[in-house]
Amino acid sequence: MRQFVLKTVVVCLVALVGPTSSRAQQVTVMHWNVHGNLGTFSAQSGPEALAIARILNYLQPDVFLINEVADGAATTNTIAITQWVSTNLPYLASGSYYVSVSTESSSIQRNAVISRYPVANTFTYPDVSSGLRGMFSFQLQLAGTNRLQVFYVHLKCCSDGSSCQTKQDEADLFSGEMADFAATNGSPYIFAGDLNEDNLNPECTLSATYHPIDTLITNGGLAEFKPTTLSGEYRTWSTASTPSIRFDYILAATNRLAPTSGFVFSTKDWAVHGLYTNASAQNLTSDSATASDHYSVFVTYNFPTGTVALAVSPASAFASSGNQGGPFTPTNQIYTLSNISASSINWAATKTANWLTLSATNGNLAGGASTNISVSLNVNANSLSAGNNSDNVVFTNLSNTGDSITRAANLTVNATAGQLAVTPVSGFTFAGLAGGPFAPVSQTYTLSNSGN
Structure with missing residues (x-):
């Protein structure tokens, strides 16, 4: 009964955003700051871990991302979580599942993942050496050739001056690391975690120099997505009272992946709507509050079969400058288009400005192949008035709708000195x-x- 009711809710939400391919692979990702209640045998022996298990067995996410693993060595965490899954999560334990834990030294900063899909290329960024929290990244090997890159973090908490600066520094660093990945890899990716900040109710005063959420979204190439409870509540902290702030996020890369549905999960709210507690006598209205001080967030994505991906490098814009009438330096920028999949793709390149010329505007790339495209200035640039001129060069994978990568082109025309x-x-x-x-x-x- 529980599965039928929950799936009915999800299907209704999917219908609002449009039809999806019948051949698509559906993947549900859940993020939760578990407040140290998973990761050691001691932590997992309490009522908190049992409440977490009841919620997971109800929602049955394919991928479970965990912030604030219990204090202990990473190997201890891995062994304990693996044992906990086999004992408490029959929906996963009945098949193959994978556990990986980041190598951060602090448990507050340590992250983990439980997945029904193989977890590859795990890496904990060594940002802790500069006093920042290291991002945990890995690749999920989905069905067929589908891959999902995950960047998982827990930003610095609190609102004192040094914490605010650290939070912004982490956002600058993590968004840059995502941008570096996106520049050379066309795979879809998501960014998730407890970000300890909310633009609508900021912990630290937003300013020209402090805006970590905007930094992550803009520089990291992400799209904002704000899931809510069934009653429309988007805030995720705290479970002890009426939620007052949004700390928890799952965001996908713009033009690479889009959610079909998503929720902030509250057992109390689900029970009000006749759900969760009706699925099992063991499911309690208070389970979310028992499990953690944060509510969990879960999002569903659809992946088309046989996805093929386009990568463009470098990630930098084409920037040129010079006096009115020319000459301008540099005169061109070479971009390398790479097909990082096994299947061939058709691609196109477009621009708008008449002062730009593309060496090619379309073509075909075999699996693993690459080609160079020159974006250059033409004679029309010599007629431009003094000022800043900009355009976007868009490289589109025509074999995978929505897979496009943009590089900015900026030309600064300086007024000649008075004579x-x-x-x-x-x-x-x-x-x-x-x-x-x-x-x-x-x-x-x-x-x-x-x-x-």
Whole structure:
């Protein structure tokens, strides 16, 4: 009964965002700051871990991302979580499942993943050496050729001055690391975690220098997505009272992956709607509050079969400058288009500005192949007025709708320096008898600025 009711809710939400391919693979990702209640045998022996298990068995996410693993060595965490899954999560334990834990030294900063899909290329960024929290990244090997890159973090908490600066520093660093990945890899990716900040109710005062959520979204190439409870509540902290702030996020890369549905999960809210507690006598209205001080977030994505991906490098924009009329430096930028899948793809490149020229505007790339495209200035640039000119060059994978990568093109035209011109160029020559008169008696010179 529980599965039927829950699936009915999800299907209704999917219908609101449009149809999905019948061949698509559906993957549900759940993020939860478990407040140290998973990761050691001691932590997992309490009522908190049992409440977590009841919720997971109800929602049955394919991928469970965990913030704040219990204190202990990473190997201890891995063994304990693996044992906990086999004992408490029959929906996963009945098949293959995979557990991986980051190598952060602090449990508050340590993250983990439980997945029904193989977890590959795990890496904990060594940002802790600079006093920041290291991001945990890995690749989920989904069905067929589908892959999902995951970046998982737990940003610095609190609102004192040093914490605010650290939070922004982490956002700058993590978004840059995602941008570096996106520049050379066309795979879809998500960014998730307890970000300890909410633009609508900020812990630290938002300013030109402090805006970590916007930094992550803009520089990390992410799209905002704000799931809610069934009653419309988007805030995720705290479970002890009425939620007051949104700390928990799952965001997908723009133009690479889009959610079909998503929720903030509250057992109390689900029970109000006649759900969760009706699925089992063991499911309690208070389970979310028992499990953690955070509510969990879960999002569902659809992956088309046979996904093929386009990568473009470098990640930098084409930036040129010079005086009005030219010359401009540099005159061009070479971009390398790479097909990182096994299947061939058709691609197209477009721009709008008439002062830009593309060496090619379309083509085909075999699996694993690459080609160079030159974005260059043409003679029209010489006629531009002083000022800043910009355009976007968009590289599109025509074999995978929605897979496009943009590189900015910026041309700064400087006004030429002011130059004094005097006419006529001849000197003033006059003549006459001693005592005068003299002729001519005057010479008019015209002074003008021949610059801009």
